[in-house]
Amino acid sequence: MDMFHFGIVGALLPALILLSSSRPCRADSNANTGLQCSGADNSTTENEFQTNLKNLLDTLVLKGPVSDGFYKTETGKKANKVYGLVQCRGDMSAGNCANCTKDATAEALSKCPKSKEVSVWFTWCFLRYSNDSFFGIMEQGSVAITNDTDFDDPYAISKGLFFMGGLASTAPNQPRMFQTAVLDVGQSGKRYGVAQCSLDISRGDCGVCLDAQLASFRTTIGNKRWWETYGPSCFMWYHDYQFYFNISMPASEGSRRASSYGRVSIGVTIAMLALLVVV
Structure with missing residues (x-):
C-alpha cells in the first residue's frame, strides 16, 4: 500500500x-x-x-x-x-x-x-x-514516500543510507546541483540514487537541505527498498532499478510511505483516505 x-x-x-x-x-x-x-x-x-x-x-x-x-x-x-x-x-x-x-x-x-x-x-x-x-530562501519542509511492505535486505540497508549521504555531499558541487549514482550491493543487485536542489538556493544551502531530509526521514526510509523525498528546495530518489534517464552525469559507487518535519497543517488524500495532522 x-x-x-x-x-x-x-x-x-x-x-x-x-x-x-x-x-x-x-x-x-x-x-x-x-x-x-x-x-x-x-x-x-x-x-x-x-x-x-x-x-x-x-x-x-x-x-x-x-x-x-x-x-x-x-x-x-x-x-x-x-x-x-x-x-x-x-x-x-x-x-x-x-x-x-x-x-x-x-x-x-x-x-x-x-x-x-x-x-x-x-x-x-x-x-x-x-x-x-x-x-534564494532554502526551505526544509519535505515529504518522504516509500512502501511499507517493500523492505530491503540487511546488507543493502547497511550501505544504502551511506550511499545517499555521499550524494547529499557531492550533488551541491555539481554544475546544476544534480547528480546520479549507482551502488553495487552484490547478490541484491544495484541501487540507483539521485539528489537535486532547486537552482535558486546556494550550494551551501543545498547540502544543508539534503542532509536535513536524510536525518529527518532516517528511520522511515532506512530499511526500504525504495523511497523518494520531495521539498521546496531539494529532492532525492532511491530505487532498485535505473529509473532515471541515461544522460551524461557523474556516477559513484558508494509500495510508498510519507513523512514531514516542523510545524504544519496537512491534508492528505490517498485513494479517498483523508488524514489531518497538526504538529
Whole structure:
C-alpha cells in the first residue's frame, strides 16, 4: 500500500495535499506526488492578479524546458506581483520537462484557483508561485514516500543510507546541483540514487537541505527498498532499478510511505483516505 510520511522544519507551511499513484515497476513515470495551497483569497479574482499569474505561468511553461529545466521569474507590480519558478529533474528532456510543467500548471489552477501561494510536485518537475518573493530562501519542509511492505535486505540497508549521504555531499558541487549514482550491493543487485536542489538556493544551502531530509526521514526510509523525498528546495530518489534517464552525469559507487518535519497543517488524500495532522 502506498503511504506518506511528513516532516517539516522551519516556517509554517500552508495545507499540503499528497496524492498516491500507481507506477510501473521497472520504468519511471511522471506521478503527481503532492500539492500545497495557501488559503482561499478572493483578491485572486481581480483581473490584474489573474493577468499577472497567467503571464507568469505561460512564461514558465515556455522558458523552463529550454533553460536547462530551471527558470524563475516575476510579473506585475506591488500587491498583484507574482513570483514563480519551475524546476525539472536534471535528467529530463526538454519535451518531458515541458509536458510536466504544463501538467503542474493545470493542476495548480484546477486545485488551487483562489490561492496566492501554490506548490505542485510531480516526479519529473516542481512548480511554485507566490505573491511573496521566495527566491534564494532554502526551505526544509519535505515529504518522504516509500512502501511499507517493500523492505530491503540487511546488507543493502547497511550501505544504502551511506550511499545517499555521499550524494547529499557531492550533488551541491555539481554544475546544476544534480547528480546520479549507482551502488553495487552484490547478490541484491544495484541501487540507483539521485539528489537535486532547486537552482535558486546556494550550494551551501543545498547540502544543508539534503542532509536535513536524510536525518529527518532516517528511520522511515532506512530499511526500504525504495523511497523518494520531495521539498521546496531539494529532492532525492532511491530505487532498485535505473529509473532515471541515461544522460551524461557523474556516477559513484558508494509500495510508498510519507513523512514531514516542523510545524504544519496537512491534508492528505490517498485513494479517498483523508488524514489531518497538526504538529
